[in-house]
Amino acid sequence: MKDKWSRPMRIACIVDALVNQPYRVFSLGDFADYLKVARSTVSEDVAMVRETFERTTSAVVETLPGASGGVRLKPRPSPEQMRSITETLISDLQDPNRILPGGFLYMTDIIFSPSWSEVIGTYFSHLFGTLKPDYVVTIETKGIPLALMTARDLDRPLVLIRRNSRVTEGSSVSINYVSGSSSRIQTMSLPRRALSPGSSVVVIDDFMRGGGTVKGARDLLAEFEVEVLAVGVVAVTRSPRNKLVQDYESLAEVTFSSGGRNVEVRSTAHTV
């Protein structure tokens, strides 16, 4: 193309690329080639993009030095935004219509809403981004949207632990585990080819009561010699106090009262 790109148009291109693939490193040289300008011009454009995001505070634009350097965008909800998001989530979860028999909360509409799962994914990816996991792992079924969005923001593959091994996934490793809440023996399995031995992961799930599922996932991942760097769960019930796993991060703690007729939810989110 003969026409030059004006600065506003170059900036539109750069923002489009960065926002579309957060956390991915883009080389300034690639931008310079595509936009047909000098690297120094791209540097100035990127500086202006960085300044814009410093104002909107919706993301941080990082410049990585060196030959393999470049620029990337990290979504960064401001503490105020994150607090407002958490407050909305919590007041939404407080709704007594969400209470289900047996000490559960109906959360499927939230977890499967693309906008909520994006926000929660951004939260966990921000919380766990510095750990540099090789994979994001979740356990079938309802953690999948949250884990996918976390994986997307971290630019890592998502790995799914199944409740049963499936013919469509080849040979698998399975373990039996005891569900923390129901004390029943259950199975979970992971295809052999799903991840490389010696890698590291973060585990994301939607809901935790006894912690048996997450403990099962840890045990299964140990069979692959995989290190679990962190566990992130959206909502955790206050009871039982002694979970089968101790180390986890959550967004909300749920307490049932009046024999399960009332529910109280409080934020356990960090300021990220």
Place this chain on the structure above:
Amino acid sequence: MKDKWSRPMRIACIVDALVNQPYRVFSLGDFADYLKVARSTVSEDVAMVRETFERTTSAVVETLPGASGGVRLKPRPSPEQMRSITETLISDLQDPNRILPGGFLYMTDIIFSPSWSEVIGTYFSHLFGTLKPDYVVTIETKGIPLALMTARDLDRPLVLIRRNSRVTEGSSVSINYVSGSSSRIQTMSLPRRALSPGSSVVVIDDFMRGGGTVKGARDLLAEFEVEVLAVGVVAVTRSPRNKLVQDYESLAEVTFSSGGRNVEVRSTAHTV
């Protein structure tokens, strides 16, 4: 804030908003308020954003007239990009290591990769966007990432049909159906509160052989008086030729040969 936003910075803000939430309509007035400039200035900025995307051809910026009007971005992979994406997908699926006993292909790594699921979601959202469904529906488990990304691009909630009803989702409607490939009777269910009667949906899934699962989903959705506007599946096996559903869109057709030792994959994608 006292400082004015320069045009490049305003454009960075507008692109950030549009790209972050494709298909969502943003009012020019909201941009004008946030950026503290006249609506006519925002109009000029948006025109420049539109011109940029006309050049990159990665998306279309639409201006909607009228009082409730505004601007929105529709991702639009160019025919060349879409063809290249489909070709990569197909050559990847051709790998004989993917063949599993019983006429299945290992596809989990593709479906659960955030970048693949985003691309496939963009494809289906583009193909089905004009149908204006109220929800995107998928059937547990492996369609979830693709359906979530489709739902995100269409700005619609995702609804999940479960293989069994769960205590964590309240009262459900269940049906029994016959799996098209295994001829076994299976169950699928949907919580009563998952969607409103009289609404319309598109169904997204990863793999189809006999079509029994999609037919089951159709029958279950009929119980909710929900209209299925379209069905999108990533890979469909050539055999059996007579599927239990006729009307579906796919990206790839899979043919096994030499008694299931070889696999051939051909593109069935539309040019969108």
